Structure formats: structure tokens, C-alpha cells
Amino acid sequence: MNSPAHDIQLDSQGKLRHFLSVETLNREILTQILDTAENFAGINDKAIKKVPLLRGKTVANLFFENSTRTRTTFELAAKRLSADVLNVSMSTSSTKKGETLLDTLRNLEAMQCDMFVVRHQDSGAAHFIAQHVAPHINVINAGDGRHAHPTQAMLDMFTIRHYKGDFSKLRVAVVGDIAHSRVARSQLHALRTLGTKEIRVAGPKTLIPSELDHLGVKVYTDFDSALDGVDVVIMLRLQTERMKGALLPSADEYYARYGLTTERLKLAAPDAIVMHPGPTNRGIEIEGLVADGPQSVILQQVTFGIAVRMAVMSLAISSTEISQAQGKFA
Amino acid sequence: MNSPAHDIQLDSQGKLRHFLSVETLNREILTQILDTAENFAGINDKAIKKVPLLRGKTVANLFFENSTRTRTTFELAAKRLSADVLNVSMSTSSTKKGETLLDTLRNLEAMQCDMFVVRHQDSGAAHFIAQHVAPHINVINAGDGRHAHPTQAMLDMFTIRHYKGDFSKLRVAVVGDIAHSRVARSQLHALRTLGTKEIRVAGPKTLIPSELDHLGVKVYTDFDSALDGVDVVIMLRLQTERMKGALLPSADEYYARYGLTTERLKLAAPDAIVMHPGPTNRGIEIEGLVADGPQSVILQQVTFGIAVRMAVMSLAISSTEISQAQGKFA
Amino acid sequence: MNSPAHDIQLDSQGKLRHFLSVETLNREILTQILDTAENFAGINDKAIKKVPLLRGKTVANLFFENSTRTRTTFELAAKRLSADVLNVSMSTSSTKKGETLLDTLRNLEAMQCDMFVVRHQDSGAAHFIAQHVAPHINVINAGDGRHAHPTQAMLDMFTIRHYKGDFSKLRVAVVGDIAHSRVARSQLHALRTLGTKEIRVAGPKTLIPSELDHLGVKVYTDFDSALDGVDVVIMLRLQTERMKGALLPSADEYYARYGLTTERLKLAAPDAIVMHPGPTNRGIEIEGLVADGPQSVILQQVTFGIAVRMAVMSLAISSTEISQAQGKFA
Numbered sequence: 001m002n003s004p005a006h007d008i009q010l011d012s013q014g015k016l017r018h019f020l021s022v023e024t025l026n027r028e029i030l031t032q033i034l035d036t037a038e039n040f041a042g043i044n045d046k047a048i049k050k051v052p053l054l055r056g057k058t059v060a061n062l063f064f065e066n067s068t069r070t071r072t073t074f075e076l077a078a079k080r081l082s083a084d085v086l087n088v089s090m091s092t093s094s095t096k097k098g099e100t101l102l103d104t105l106r107n108l109e110a111m112q113c114d115m116f117v118v119r120h121q122d123s124g125a126a127h128f129i130a131q132h133v134a135p136h137i138n139v140i141n142a143g144d145g146r147h148a149h150p151t152q153a154m155l156d157m158f159t160i161r162h163y164k165g166d167f168s169k170l171r172v173a174v175v176g177d178i179a180h181s182r183v184a185r186s187q188l189h190a191l192r193t194l195g196t197k198e199i200r201v202a203g204p205k206t207l208i209p210s211e212l213d214h215l216g217v218k219v220y221t222d223f224d225s226a227l228d229g230v231d232v233v234i235m236l237r238l239q240t241e242r243m244k245g246a247l248l249p250s251a252d253e254y255y256a257r258y259g260l261t262t263e264r265l266k267l268a269a270p271d272a273i274v275m276h277p278g279p280t281n282r283g284i285e286i287e288g289l290v291a292d293g294p295q296s297v298i299l300q301q302v303t304f305g306i307a308v309r310m311a312v313m314s315l316a317i318s319s320t321e322i323s324q325a326q327g328k329f330a
Numbered sequence: 331m332n333s334p335a336h337d338i339q340l341d342s343q344g345k346l347r348h349f350l351s352v353e354t355l356n357r358e359i360l361t362q363i364l365d366t367a368e369n370f371a372g373i374n375d376k377a378i379k380k381v382p383l384l385r386g387k388t389v390a391n392l393f394f395e396n397s398t399r400t401r402t403t404f405e406l407a408a409k410r411l412s413a414d415v416l417n418v419s420m421s422t423s424s425t426k427k428g429e430t431l432l433d434t435l436r437n438l439e440a441m442q443c444d445m446f447v448v449r450h451q452d453s454g455a456a457h458f459i460a461q462h463v464a465p466h467i468n469v470i471n472a473g474d475g476r477h478a479h480p481t482q483a484m485l486d487m488f489t490i491r492h493y494k495g496d497f498s499k500l501r502v503a504v505v506g507d508i509a510h511s512r513v514a515r516s517q518l519h520a521l522r523t524l525g526t527k528e529i530r531v532a533g534p535k536t537l538i539p540s541e542l543d544h545l546g547v548k549v550y551t552d553f554d555s556a557l558d559g560v561d562v563v564i565m566l567r568l569q570t571e572r573m574k575g576a577l578l579p580s581a582d583e584y585y586a587r588y589g590l591t592t593e594r595l596k597l598a599a600p601d602a603i604v605m606h607p608g609p610t611n612r613g614i615e616i617e618g619l620v621a622d623g624p625q626s627v628i629l630q631q632v633t634f635g636i637a638v639r640m641a642v643m644s645l646a647i648s649s650t651e652i653s654q655a656q657g658k659f660a
Numbered sequence: 661m662n663s664p665a666h667d668i669q670l671d672s673q674g675k676l677r678h679f680l681s682v683e684t685l686n687r688e689i690l691t692q693i694l695d696t697a698e699n700f701a702g703i704n705d706k707a708i709k710k711v712p713l714l715r716g717k718t719v720a721n722l723f724f725e726n727s728t729r730t731r732t733t734f735e736l737a738a739k740r741l742s743a744d745v746l747n748v749s750m751s752t753s754s755t756k757k758g759e760t761l762l763d764t765l766r767n768l769e770a771m772q773c774d775m776f777v778v779r780h781q782d783s784g785a786a787h788f789i790a791q792h793v794a795p796h797i798n799v800i801n802a803g804d805g806r807h808a809h810p811t812q813a814m815l816d817m818f819t820i821r822h823y824k825g826d827f828s829k830l831r832v833a834v835v836g837d838i839a840h841s842r843v844a845r846s847q848l849h850a851l852r853t854l855g856t857k858e859i860r861v862a863g864p865k866t867l868i869p870s871e872l873d874h875l876g877v878k879v880y881t882d883f884d885s886a887l888d889g890v891d892v893v894i895m896l897r898l899q900t901e902r903m904k905g906a907l908l909p910s911a912d913e914y915y916a917r918y919g920l921t922t923e924r925l926k927l928a929a930p931d932a933i934v935m936h937p938g939p940t941n942r943g944i945e946i947e948g949l950v951a952d953g954p955q956s957v958i959l960q961q962v963t964f965g966i967a968v969r970m971a972v973m974s975l976a977i978s979s980t981e982i983s984q985a986q987g988k989f990a
Contacts, residue, residue, distance in 0.1 A: 047981060048715055048716030049772060055378055056376075058406065072748065073771060075746065076746065076772075080716075084410075086402060086405065106629055107629070110629040110631075110632035110633045111402065111632060111636055112379060278763075278767065280763065299766055300770070301770075302771055303770045303771070386706075386707065387709075414736075414740075419728075437729065438732075441962060442736075442966065
């Protein structure tokens with residue numbers, strides 16, 4: 001939507017300042033994130049999994065929507081960068097006392113927090129916050145409504161590159177509830193930007209949005225055809241709440257048509273990898289044997305997720321430090 | 331009330347051991363707190379906002395009453411002093427299991443905590459705790475009932491001194507619900523002790539306590555007269571719960587009579603500063619344009635609050651360390 | 661139950677890898693824990709109560725059952741070893757979203773946590789988790805159902821050894837609700853393994869399990885006889901919930917028969933110590949004067965508890981590090 005020059009995510013030098021959405025970021029930036037994460041992934045083998053890059057910095061986790069798993073990964077990433085972490089549960093904070101969101105943000109800024117990690121149920125919340133924060137604050141989107149979940153998308157890209165290499169040679173299928181998934185939207189953008197040879201989506205018609213064409217994506221309602229020869233299968237988590245409405249058949253019927261079984265996986269390339277953002281619904285979108293099987297890299301995604309979050313945090317902080325240092329001599 | 335010699339807040343050398351109330355502290359101690367905070371305020375400009383003064387110390391936040399904002403400022407202050415922080419929500423702790431408060435305190439002492447930061451709904455709770463703790467523990471009052479909120483008062487004094495200098499030349503007005511505000515009580519004492527030239531309070535008769543005379547305070551029910559020529563306007567937060575009783579007219583009427591508007595602010599000195607402990611009720615006690623305007627220092631108060639809390643914590647800890655070191659040679 | 665060679669708690673070199681139950685551990689291991697704790701107890705006298713043994717390690721507190729007191733002691737122990745601590749309240753975590761317990765564990769492993777501290781309402785939960793974790797994870801049982809509370813038992817042993825020395829010369833009485841106490845079970849095993857001269861239990865018939873004979877324990881229903889000449893009295897906390905059923909008489913009657921009063925304590929050896937895991941029910945199982953009296957070491961137990969937990973954590977981590985280092989050269 002925005003031209004890169006006006007992308008709120010980038011500073012005047014074109015460096016990553018906020019990380020809100022992969023949509024407007026170019027291949028160079030995405031590759032820089034992946035390369036930086038590669039360094040942090042190496043830390044995991046060491047006895048002391050800590051680097052001092054964010055020492056003396058304060059990272060505030062602003063979770064307007066509860067997500068223990070996501071909060072935990074960001075908290076670990078920040079602590080391994082030696083930051084101080086402040087968990088602010090926004091539902092119990094003074095927003096209740098009639099304070100507006102912006103007042104709360106101004107206060108956290110005044111307390112000299114350096115970074116806000118934002119999780120919100122509304123699309124665009126992280127962008128809104130990034131538009132209004134003080135110049136010394138970096139904002140990281142940890143999932144906003146249906147809109148974006150960009151660190152999840154980047155850890156998926158990291159996992160794909162780690163196991164399968166060059167994107168320009170890969171066929172990737174994203175399967176399930178594309179319409180309501182913040183993860184899917186971010187993934188499709190990242191896959192396209194990184195030059196993926198072929199991107200397929202598969203799912204029930206009711207769960208596939210119509211405006212996918214401009215992303216260069218092939219749409220399948222038949223799962224078997226979508227799987228044919230792919231190198232990467234990304235299964236999405238089915239929000240079982242959807243089942244209550246008219247959008248979806250029963251869980252059994254869904255599994256029969258779109259569940260990734262051992263049998264079905266044989267349609268993909270023999271060395272295809274299976275991914276899932278977790279937590280998995282076994283017997284609904286994926287067979288337990290596949291989730292735990294030799295082609296599954298689901299747990300490796302979690303491990304790489306820490307490294308990718310460390311990468312995004314340290315890139316954003318370093319852009320701010322450079323611009324502040326320059327400001328002093330301006 | 332107490333003579334300084336018997337003040338539980340001071341050790342035998344007259345150094346600050348607990349910080350419970352500004353009432354009985356003399357100008358020398360209050361000035362020492364402000365001077366020490368000045369050093370910590372400088373940290374904010376540095377990339378690494380951390381000093382090792384409380385390294386290896388454990389600060390326990392004992393919050394009997396929920397206050398995310400206050401807890402956060404103390405947590406940040408402690409972490410920037412390199413302390414380990416333990417958040418103990420006292421409502422969910424084992425006090426429920428029939429354990430008495432003193433039992434809980436004894437246990438935290440036995441776990442070798444070094445400092446208790448206490449927030450309680452009852453007046454005098456922090457004093458009670460300070461009277462009963464072991465010699466190695468420092469107690470900081472983070473607000474007790476209607477009684478005191480001394481770190482808030484000191485950050486207000488820091489802000490006034492920072493922007494307006496010498497107290498002996500200043501006219502200061504404190505406006506709103508004086509009767510029910512723990513902040514106001516502490517402020518009035520601190521302003522008097524620091525030698526403020528003229529202290530005024532303004533508000534509806536029902537919200538102004540009768541026993542203010544001994545504090546050398548001028549009482550106004552007419553806001554305009556109170557504002558005339560003042561250098562500092564401290565607005566209090568109106569607890570909207572008060573509106574339900576007979577104490578107060580409607581919010582609109584309150585705003586008409588005691589709301590700080592752009593128009594009204596012109597009655598004060600041209601370079602007067604506007605303060606508020608936050609969170610603000612815009613349109614009730616203050617106009618949004620004033621809260622965000624050029625004379626407002628509301629957010630700077632928050633920033634200085636971290637430095638003041640760091641000062642109080644480090645002064646209290648160092649008095650204990652000195653007395654313990656002396657004890658070893660006694 | 662298990663032969664030492666197959667004890668899941670020990671690695672192939674016979675070193676402590678998990679700490680789940682004292683039942684199958686031999687005297688050598690228990691003594692090693694006590695000796696290691698002795699070193700950490702010395703830290704308490706220092707101004708900086710911190711050692712870097714777990715720096716860069718992540719300890720996850722997995723509390724399926726709320727226990728502020730126990731969680732706090734483990735959190736402090738981990739922080740004083742310089743670990744990063746992650747508090748995961750398992751009731752609010754994604755286990756709600758239909759994720760199985762094992763999925764949650766796999767995820768925490770993938771996030772490169774190093775240690776799980778587990779508190780669970782079901783007996784055997786910590787063992788179950790230890791059986792299923794990845795090789796790099798250590799599991800510490802922080803209490804599971806009625807089964808075991810081994811760190812509490814070891815801090816009791818530490819306290820006894822500290823004050824009374826050689827177990828082979830001691831008469832120890834454990835008094836109260838033996839049947840439902842996870843603490844008692846662990847204590848009796850530890851006392852026997854450490855070679856205690858005489859172990860007595862006392863309590864109402866309904867609260868004493870029948871299968872105590874194989875532990876070499878003398879059972880008393882008359883408290884006075886049980887106290888005769890003992891060197892150590894360990895009082896258990898009475899779960900007042902028991903009173904509702906048919907198991908127990910009224911609180912008054914219980915106190916009359918099994919409450920440790922000043923008068924009754926005279927039956928024990930003149931230098932006997934009084935212990936209690938806390939929190940105490942004053943006037944139910946113990947008189948306030950006794951709990952606070954000169955023979956009580958109840959608060960010292962809490963202090964030693966931190967050192968014992970530091971010992972168990974550091975021993976477990978070091979066994980893993982040695983085996984991982986060896987793995988690299990294998």
C-alpha cells in the first residue's frame with residue numbers, strides 16, 4: 001500500500017525501525033532478518049544462551065489479548081538479548097480507570113521503555129500504536145486481529161530456508177482457514193517477496209478470501225491436487241469456533257477433506273517438510289502421526305522462532321540507536 | 331508527630347531506613363532524596379539505563395491493592411538498580427490459607443528479601459509493616475489508604491524544583507479532592523517542609539478537610555482566585571466514585587467549577603507549570619488541551635518518578651548496609 | 661520401587677538428573693545435596709546473594725496448582741543462581757486450547773528451556789513429565805498430589821542436621837495428618853535413608869496410613885508418649901478441609917489431643933527443636949507461643965529452603981552439562 005519510502009516500519013535510512021507487517025518490506029530487509037536470525041540460532045548450542053545486545057533496555061509486552069505461548073517466546077527472546085522485560089496485561093491495567101490507550105502509551109514511553117511488543121485482537125492496532133509512539137520507541141507486532149503475525153511468518157520463512165534452501169526452486173502449499181488466519185496473510189506476502197517459485201493455497205471455498213489473485217497464488221479446493229509435488233506443506237490451525245457457524249462442515253468431514261494424513265502426505269515431494277504454527281488440533285487438521293513424524297519440523301519452528309524474534313528486536317533497536325547517535329551531531 | 335529522633339523511618343545515625351511518609355522527614359532528608367534522584371535522572375540519556383547499586387538484592391513488591399501503574403514504576407526502578415524483583419500479589423498469596431500478614435512477612439524475610447514495596451488500601455499499613463520487620467529489611471510505602479503516597483509527592487517536588495527552582499519563591503496550588511487523596515496529603519507536607527512561599531488548596535467544601543490550618547495552607551473554594559498568579563498548578567485525580575454520594579455535583583458541574591481549562595490557566599503566572607499524578611480524567615478535572623499543552627509537565631513527572639524511586643531505594647539500602655557493616659565491628 | 665540403576669532421577673553415571681522423590685535416592689546422594697546446600701547457605705551473609713552457576717539458563721516454573729509460597733522460593737533460588745525464570749501458569753496456558761500437556765512440554769523444550777519446576781495436584785505428575793522430557797531438560801518436583809514434596813523434605817533434613825548433627829543419634833517425631841501429607845511421606849523416607857535412630861509418627865488413627873511399617877516407623881495415637889524424649893518435633897499443617905468429613909473431630913478437640921503446646925513440649929528433650937512446613941494454623945496444630953518460641957526453627961527452615969533448592973537445581977544442571985559435554989566426544 002505504502003511506497004517503501006513512506007513505510008512507517010522503516011527509518012529515513014531505510015532500516016527496520018518497527019516490525020508490523022511483512023507486506024511492505026522488500027526482499028533485502030526480509031533476507032537481512034533471516035541472516036541475523038541465523039547468528040542467533042547458533043547461540044542455542046552454547047551453554048550460556050545470552051548476548052548483551054539489549055542490556056539496559058526495557059521491553060514492554062503489551063498484550064491486549066491473552067496468548068501465553070506468544071508472550072513466552074518474546075519474553076525469552078528479550079531475556080536472551082539481556083533486556084529487562086515488563087509484562088503489562090493491558091486488560092487489567094489502568095485503561096480500565098478511563099485512561100485512554102494513548103495515555104497508557106505515553107506513560108510507558110515516559111518510563112523510558114525502549115520497545116513495545118503488541119498483541120491485539122483488532123487489525124491495525126500495532127500500526128496505530130507505531131504511528132503514535134515517541135521517536136525512541138520500537139514497536140513489534142505480535143499478532144493483530146486477522147491482519148498480520150509477521151514474526152510467525154518470518155520464522156516460517158527461516159524454517160523453509162533452513163531445510164529447503166533457495167525459495168526460487170520451491171513449491172509451497174498453505175492449507176486451511178486462509179480467510180481468518182493472521183498467519184496465512186503474512187506468510188503469503190513473505191513467500192512472494194522472497195521469490196517462491198509456486199505458492200498454492202487450499203481449503204474450503206468459504207475459508208478462502210477472494211482477493212488472493214494479486215498475490216500470484218494458486219487456489220485449490222481439492223487438497224490432493226494442491227499437495228501434488230510440493231516441497232513444503234504449511235498447515236494452519238483451525239479455529240474450532242468456526243464450526244459453530246455455517247462456514248464449516250463437521251470436524252470429521254473437515255478432517256476427511258483437508259486433514260493432512262500419512263497417506264495424503266505421500267502426494268507431496270518425498271522430502272517435503274510439514275509445518276504448523278501450533279498448537280495443533282490432532283485429528284482435525286493434521287494426523288498425530290504426521291505432526292510427530294520424520295517430515296514434521298513443527299518443533300524446530302518453535303526453536304527458530306526465538307532466534308527470529310531476537311533478530312527483529314536487535315535490528316529495530318540498532319536502527320534507533322544509530323539515528324539517535326546521529327541526532328546528537330545534527 | 332514523632333520527634334525526628336524516634337522516627338521509625340530513620341536509623342540511629344538519622345539516615346533514611348524506611349520511606350513511609352514525608353510528614354516527619356526534615357528538609358535535609360527531602361533534599362538528599364531530590365539530589366540523589368538528580369544523578370539517576372541522568373541515566374535516562376544513556377543507552378544502558380542500568381546501575382549495579384542493588385545487584386544481588388531482592389525487592390519484593392507487596393501489592394495488597396492492584397495498581398499496575400505504580401507497581402510498574404517500582405519494578406522498573408528496582409531493575410535499573412540491577413535488583414531481582416519479586417511480584418507478590420498479596421490477595422492471591424497464602425494469606426488466604428489463614429496465614430496472618432505477619433507470618434507472610436516473616437517468611438519473605440526468611441527468604442532473605444531485602445526490601446518490601448508496600449501498597450495497601452488501609453491507612454497506616456506500611457508503618458505497621460515497618461514496625462514489625464527484621465532489621466535487614468527496608469520498607470517503601472507505595473500508597474496506603476488515604477494516608478500517604480510519599481514517592482509520588484517526592485517526584486512532584488523533583489518536578490517543581492527541576493522546572494521552577496527555589497521553593498521559597500514559589501506559589502503552588504493543589505486542586506481537587508484534597509480530602510480523599512493520599513497524594514495531596516503527602517504533597518502539602520513536602521511543600522511546607524521544603525519552604526514553599528505560598529501553598530494554596532482549592533476544591534468543593536465537601537472535599538477539603540478542616541484540619542489543614544496547621545499546615546499553613548490557604549483554602550479556596552473559588553478556583554479562579556486560587557489560580558491567580560501561581561507558579562505551579564497541581565491537579566488531583568477525581569475519584570468518580572465520589573460522584574455517586576452526596577459529596578459532589580455532576581461531572582459537568584465539577585468541570586465548570588474546578589476543571590483546569592485553557593482559559594482558566596491564563597490566570598496563573600505565564601510560565602506556570604501544570605502537574606497531575608495521572609491517569610487524567612479529561613473533561614472532568616482537566617481539559618485535554620491543557621493536559622497535552624506546552625505548560626503541562628505530566629509526562630515528565632512519570633519520567634522523574636523512576637529516578638526518585640531509584641533514589642529512595644538506594645538511600646534506604648545503603649543505610650542498612652552501613653549499619654550492618656558497623657554491627658560486625660561492634 | 662526401582663533399583664537405583666534404573667532410577668529415572670539418576671543419569672548413567674549415577675548423578676542426580678531430576679529431583680522427583682527422595683524414595684529411591686541413597687544416602688550418598690541425599691548427603692551430597694545437603695553438603696552442596698551448605699555452600700549456598702553461606703551466600704546469605706554476603707551483600708550480593710548471587711552466583712553465576714545458572715547464567716544463561718532458563719528455568720520454567722510450571723505450576724498446575726497455585727502455590728505462591730513454593731513458587732516464590734523456587735523463583736528466588738533460580739534468580740540467585742543467575743538463571744532466567746519463566747513463570748508459566750499452566751491453568752491459563754494454551755492447554756485450554758485443546759493442546760495436550762505433552763505438546764506444551766515439547767514447545768517449552770523447543771524454546772530451549774533448561775529446567776522444569778513442576779507443581780501438580782496429581783500424584784506422579786512430575787515423574788510422568790520426567791519420563792517424557794528431552795535429554796537436555798531437568799525436572800524438579802515442587803509437590804505432586806499426596807505423593808511427594810522432596811525439596812521440602814530435604815530442607816527439613818538440612819535444618820535437622822544443622823541444629824542437631826548426626827542422624828544416627830536422633831529421635832524424631834512427625835505429628836499430624838500423615839495420610840494426606842505429601843511432606844510427611846517424603847520426610848519419613850529421607851529420615852530413614854539418612855539413618856535416623858528412631859522415627860515416630862503421631863496422629864489420629866484416621867490420619868495415619870497403614871502401610872508405614874516397612875519404613876521402620878513407630879506409630880503413636882497418644883501424642884504425649886510420642887513426644888517423650890525426642891530431639892526433633894516436626895508438626896504437619898492440618899488441612900482444615902479434613903474437618904468437614906468424618907475423619908476428624910472439631911478443631912478444639914484436635915488441638916487438645918494433637919496441638920503442640922508449651923506444656924506438652926516439655927515432654928521432649930530440653931534442647932529439642934520444633935519444625936513446621938508452614939503456613940502454621942495457630943491454635944489448631946500448634947500454639948502461637950511455641951511457633952514463635954526459642955525452640956522453634958520454623959523460619960530458619962524457610963531460609964535453608966532457598967539454599968536447598970539452589971543445591972538441587974545446580975546439581976541437576978551440572979549432571980546434564982557433563983553428559984552433554986561427553987556426548988560431543990562420543
